[in-house]
Amino acid sequence: MRTTLTLDDDVAVKLKAATRDRPLRTVVNEALRAGLAALEKRVPPRTPYRTRGFDLGPSLVGSLDNVEEVLSRVEGEGHP
Numbered sequence: 001m002r003t004t005l006t007l008d009d010d011v012a013v014k015l016k017a018a019t020r021d022r023p024l025r026t027v028v029n030e031a032l033r034a035g036l037a038a039l040e041k042r043v044p045p046r047t048p049y050r051t052r053g054f055d056l057g058p059s060l061v062g063s064l065d066n067v068e069e070v071l072s073r074v075e076g077e078g079h080p
Contacts, residue, residue, distance in 0.1 A: 007015065019027045061073050
């Protein structure tokens with residue numbers, strides 16, 4: 001089958017590099033076969049990654065709701 005293709009510049013550069021010792025027709029057919037096979041291949045569903053949580057105990061600096069207050073407790077009032 002004959003057809004005309006319009007290639008993007010980056011694809012044309014890669015194709016030209018790949019055809020140094022082989023005919024263009026061979027390289028294009030191989031690339032299309034590999035691409036079509038990859039499209040048809042079904043990817044198995046991945047199992048979700050789970051992490052186990054654990055209790056760290058109470059906060060050593062009290063409530064963490066006010067960041068300014070926590071920093072002043074940890075660093076001291078006179079810290080710049």
